[in-house]
Amino acid sequence: xxxxxxxxxxxxxxxxxxxxxxxxxxxxxxxxxxxxxxxxxxxxxxxxxxxxxxxxxxxxxxxxxxxxxxxxxxxxxxxxxxxxxxxxxxxxxxxxxxxxxxxxxxxxxxxxxxxxxxxxxxxxxxxxxxxxxxxxxxxxxxxxxxxxxxxxxxxxxxxxxxxxxxxxxxxxxxxxxxxxxxxxxxxxxxxxxxxxxxxxxxxxxxxxxxxxxxxxxxxxxxxxxxxxxxxxxxxx
Ligand SMILES: C[S@@+](CC[C@H](N)C(=O)[O-])C[C@H]1O[C@@H](n2cnc3c(N)ncnc32)[C@H](O)[C@@H]1O
Numbered sequence: 253x254x255x256x257x258x259x260x261x262x263x264x265x266x267x268x269x270x271x272x273x274x275x276x277x278x279x280x281x282x283x284x285x286x287x288x289x290x291x292x293x294x295x296x297x298x299x300x301x302x303x304x305x306x307x308x309x310x311x312x313x314x315x316x317x318x319x320x321x322x323x324x325x326x327x328x329x330x331x332x333x334x335x336x337x338x339x340x341x342x343x344x345x346x347x348x349x350x351x352x353x354x355x356x357x358x359x360x361x362x363x364x365x366x367x368x369x370x371x372x373x374x375x376x377x378x379x380x381x382x383x384x385x386x387x388x389x390x391x392x393x394x395x396x397x398x399x400x401x402x403x404x405x406x407x408x409x410x411x412x413x414x415x416x417x418x419x420x421x422x423x424x425x426x427x428x429x430x431x432x433x434x435x436x437x438x439x440x441x442x443x444x445x446x447x448x449x450x451x452x453x454x455x456x457x458x459x460x461x462x463x464x465x466x467x468x469x470x471x472x473x474x475x476x477x478x479x480x481x482x483x484x485x486x487x488x
Contacts (some may be wrong), residue, residue, distance in 0.1 A: 254374055255319040256293040258433045265361040265401055266297025268426040268465030270304060272399055273359075276423065276467065279472045280397055281356045283307045290343040290390060295323035298359070299330040309335045310359070313343040336337065344389060357397040361465075362386035364406040365435050366444055373438050382407040382453055391415050397469045404462040404486040405436070405445045405454040412479050413467050421477040425466035427485040432460055441485040442461045461483040462486050 256262075273282055280287075286309030289298065293314065302308050314320050320340045326334045339346055365372060366383030372396065379385050383406025390398055391414060398420070404406050436445060449456050466482055467474075 255316060255322050256291075256374065256377065258435075260428075260430055261361065261401075261433065262293065262297040264428045264430070265465055266301050269298065269359050269399055270301045271426065272424065272465070272467045273301070273305060273308065276474065279469075279471060282309075282355070282357055285355040285357070286311060287357045287359050288343075288355050288395075289313070289361055289384070290358065292323045292338045295326045295336065295338065295359070296330075299327050299336055302336045303330055304330040310337070311355070312336065312338045312339065313341055313346045315340070315342055319376075333349050354394070356395060356471075357399065358381070358390060358393070358395045359399045360387075360390060361401040361419075362390060364401065364403045365441055366406055366448055367441050368444060372441055373435055377435055379406055382410065382448065384411045384478065385407070387411055388414055391418055391420065391468065392456050397429065397467065397474075399465065399467050400419055401463050401465050402486065403454075404484070404488070405449060405456040406450075407448070407453040408464075408486045409483060409488055410453070412483055416479065419470045420468040421470075422479040422482050423467040423469050423476055423480060425464045425480075425482050425485070427462055427464035429460055430463055432456075432461070436461070443477055 290313035292312040323338045363377040364379040364383045365377045370378045
């Protein structure tokens with residue numbers, strides 16, 4: 253097993269989570285409840301967020317043993333081990349067994365690599381045939397607020413419409429263009445992405461794609477709906 257590594261993508265995820273948590277601090281109740289995280293990776297991006305937001309506690313889960321090992325070192329190095337904890341295991345099993353202590357907000361840069369099967373460079377990054385299996389599962393996990401990365405080639409329109417059917421609105425988001433990295437550049441994946449986009453399940457350019465980190469909510473006290481803007485920012 254390897255550890256997910258993509259500096260630009262992780263930096264965008266961390267920066268966006270930080271800004272959304274800060275801007276919607278009162279409505280997201282994170283100072284009282286903390287937040288849960290699906291997929292720690294090497295933890296550097298969110299460890300910096302925890303360091304920058306006193307009072308934030310993050311309970312994170314990752315299925316990759318080497319990621320958890322690396323994450324614990326990076327978290328300790330940044331001095332936030334008391335507020336950023338990492339468990340090895342499937343988020344959906346672990347969060348269920350946490351004994352009714354679920355926070356109302358979950359954050360994630362979930363696996364979103366679309367491919368016909370799991371046999372890819374890092375199998376833990378497989379997001380199903382359309383790439384959005386994990387974000388859809390997260391939207392069905394019962395959280396009031398979901399802050400998640402949404403990739404332009406992983407059927408984002410279906411993700412946004414499913415979120416709406418589940419009662420979520422898009423409060424806000426931060427979008428950024430990214431170059432294809434080693435995971436999306438794998439020939440089998442690249443060819444699959446090309447086909448998905450040709451079939452209307454997303455967008456990718458010659459060398460890159462878009463990722464937005466969006467705040468989905470079911471909280472009536474968080475007003476507004478930027479779902480259509482999100483879809484447009486992903487070039488759809
Ligand atoms: C795209 S990486 C993001 C890592 C980190 N948050 C970042 O942005 O740098 C997704 C991570 O989710 C983990 N993962 C995949 N499926 C998971 C699951 N069911 N439960 C917990 N973690 C999972 C992978 O091992 C991987 O480390």
